[in-house]
Amino acid sequence: MIQTIPSQPFEGQKPGTSGLRKKVRVFQQAGYTENFVQSVFDAVERPAGTTLVLGGDGRYYNRTAIQQAIRIAAANGYGKVIVGRGGILSTPAASHVIRKYGASGGLILSASHNPGGPEEDFGIKYNIANGGPAPEAITEAIYARTQTIDCWMTVETPDVDLDNDGETEVAGMMVQVIDPVADYAELMENLFDFPAIRAAVEGGFAMAFDAMSAVTGPYATEILEGRLGFAAGTVRNGTPLEDFGGHHPDPNLVHAKELYDTMMSPDAPDFGAASDGDGDRNLIIGRGRFITPSDSLAMLAANAHLAPGYAAGLKGIARSMPTSAAADRVAAAQGIACYETPTGWKFFGTLLDAGMATICGEESAGTGSDHVREKDGLWAVLLWLNILAVRKVSVDDLAREHWAQFGRNYYARHDYEAIETERADALMAALIAALPDLPGRAFGSLTVAEADSFSYTDPVDGSVSENQGIRVLFEGGSRVVFRLSGTGTQGATLRVYLERYEPGDGAIDRETPDMLAEIIIAAESIAGIAQHTGRTAPDVVT
Numbered sequence: 001m002i003q004t005i006p007s008q009p010f011e012g013q014k015p016g017t018s019g020l021r022k023k024v025r026v027f028q029q030a031g032y033t034e035n036f037v038q039s040v041f042d043a044v045e046r047p048a049g050t051t052l053v054l055g056g057d058g059r060y061y062n063r064t065a066i067q068q069a070i071r072i073a074a075a076n077g078y079g080k081v082i083v084g085r086g087g088i089l090s091t092p093a094a095s096h097v098i099r100k101y102g103a104s105g106g107l108i109l110s111a112s113h114n115p116g117g118p119e120e121d122f123g124i125k126y127n128i129a130n131g132g133p134a135p136e137a138i139t140e141a142i143y144a145r146t147q148t149i150d151c152w153m154t155v156e157t158p159d160v161d162l163d164n165d166g167e168t169e170v171a172g173m174m175v176q177v178i179d180p181v182a183d184y185a186e187l188m189e190n191l192f193d194f195p196a197i198r199a200a201v202e203g204g205f206a207m208a209f210d211a212m213s214a215v216t217g218p219y220a221t222e223i224l225e226g227r228l229g230f231a232a233g234t235v236r237n238g239t240p241l242e243d244f245g246g247h248h249p250d251p252n253l254v255h256a257k258e259l260y261d262t263m264m265s266p267d268a269p270d271f272g273a274a275s276d277g278d279g280d281r282n283l284i285i286g287r288g289r290f291i292t293p294s295d296s297l298a299m300l301a302a303n304a305h306l307a308p309g310y311a312a313g314l315k316g317i318a319r320s321m322p323t324s325a326a327a328d329r330v331a332a333a334q335g336i337a338c339y340e341t342p343t344g345w346k347f348f349g350t351l352l353d354a355g356m357a358t359i360c361g362e363e364s365a366g367t368g369s370d371h372v373r374e375k376d377g378l379w380a381v382l383l384w385l386n387i388l389a390v391r392k393v394s395v396d397d398l399a400r401e402h403w404a405q406f407g408r409n410y411y412a413r414h415d416y417e418a419i420e421t422e423r424a425d426a427l428m429a430a431l432i433a434a435l436p437d438l439p440g441r442a443f444g445s446l447t448v449a450e451a452d453s454f455s456y457t458d459p460v461d462g463s464v465s466e467n468q469g470i471r472v473l474f475e476g477g478s479r480v481v482f483r484l485s486g487t488g489t490q491g492a493t494l495r496v497y498l499e500r501y502e503p504g505d506g507a508i509d510r511e512t513p514d515m516l517a518e519i520i521i522a523a524e525s526i527a528g529i530a531q532h533t534g535r536t537a538p539d540v541v542t
Helices: 032-043 062-075 091-100 136-146 182-191 194-202 216-227 257-263 293-306 326-334 346-353 377-391 395-406 421-437 512-527 529-533
Strands: 002-006 020-023 051-056 080-088 105-109 121-128 151-155 166-170 173-178 207-210 271-275 282-286 289-291 316-320 337-341 359-362 366-369 408-419 446-453 470-474 479-485 492-502
Touching: 032 062, 032 121, 032 136, 032 151, 051 062, 051 091, 062 080, 062 105, 062 121, 062 151, 062 166, 062 173, 080 091, 091 105, 091 121, 091 182, 091 377, 121 136, 182 216, 182 377, 194 377, 207 216, 207 257, 216 377, 257 271, 257 282, 271 377, 282 293, 282 377, 282 395, 289 293, 289 395, 293 316, 293 326, 293 359, 293 366, 293 377, 293 395, 293 408, 316 326, 316 346, 326 337, 326 395, 326 408, 337 346, 346 359, 366 377, 377 395, 408 421, 408 512, 408 529, 421 446, 421 470, 421 479, 421 492, 421 512, 421 529, 446 512, 470 512, 479 512, 492 512, 492 529, 512 529
Parallel strands: 051 080, 051 105, 080 173, 207 271, 316 337, 316 359
Antiparallel strands: 002 151, 020 121, 105 121, 166 173, 271 282, 282 289, 359 366, 408 492, 446 470, 470 479, 479 492
8 A cells, every 4th residue: 555654855955966975874864765766756757667777886775775765666656676686786787777678767876986884975866768877857857856845655565585586566566686797797798708808817817806895796706707717816805895894985096005006016917907886987907007097998999999899990989078188089090079078977878879979988987888878897897808808918018009109198186075165166266257367378388278167068969068167278288177076975075187198209108296297286376276275285186
């Protein structure tokens, strides 16, 4: 029997670029999670009796939220819920399951790379029928509903057994618990040259993969060790834990330092990689060579034709605006378009659906392709393995050859975290006010060529997204970008993206901090970060 539970709106249930993210204790408030899930179901298009995909990264509160979402889905007329065993579905796997089984959408319960545990973060994101994140029109409709909601619906039923595959009926709705890895692993085997990778492994090629006690552990273990033949133990921290083992599951050089140290040691394996909390981000390190996410996108795009799934070539490349322009040069060499979009994977969705782009990437360690509508950490790792196996070169050799051909975009991101929102807003307002006077100004040897507040017009649907970050472009191809991030749960995070271009016959094998030193000084002069925030150094450098 359907129950209607009176409720009232909660402030701040506005989905960001990756859904609604708050502290666990916020979601644990009576009716908070239920209000948001009900608002999603009220706002989205979903035919009667349709299918919903449900799963998450295994973080604390996942199972509780999944049981409630199942009951609310039954009360709202869904015909079927597909949920990953144990409540587990990586974000890219969820995208694939939505697409494969023709679901009208899915709820992904994750706060991505944010810490997990009773005192840490939780999140809920809705993905639409194409498998991608809900576009702004839908997230705005969800938010509008959260502001007026006065009740949510549920059914009284015992918890569903999430730990065994099979089907259970809940108030006339079918709940199917599936192997969370099988469909995804099959897709990867269709895209990549597994025999070539297996041959490399048999020939002694070794790697280290850090799953960071997060969702990709079961996927990496099945594919890398089970199907490709890498040695047992190749996957480190492979069991998903509710608190990620007390660590921060963000695959960068700060939080994956143990892997970095392994790969910089004299006895390092050939290849190192990591993925984040929900499996959509990646870290790529060769023996003695870290590859930035921006460079990884460009190198993957330049060599993707070596994988069976991309043998026909790329239709186009898309990158987020803060991502370096390295991929632009690959696109130009291949005679294909390169699209510069705002940050947020949903902006790639229309390009992928329209067949205008094949590979997409963001500087925040996310790369993917048209195989799903999300970034995909393990996909990037497997494409790297495919390329290395076919070309029979090291990561360092591949990088040097790439830079010699296309030039090198030295790149870093400086994050100033948990800034008081008012201070962060004041800094950005001052930057915007200064934009008209920046062109022509010199900062050391750097001269500003252009400066703007980035605006994007979608070439497919014509939608316009304004105020997506401040760009300061210097003569010669270098630049600095300032942007406030929406992925945190406290205050504001100022992200400063620093980029210096060197042509292929220039200085392409220097240390990144040295090459960016002058641009760092220019960024401080332009934005007055210390003056506005009181911070004299970033919290995280990636």
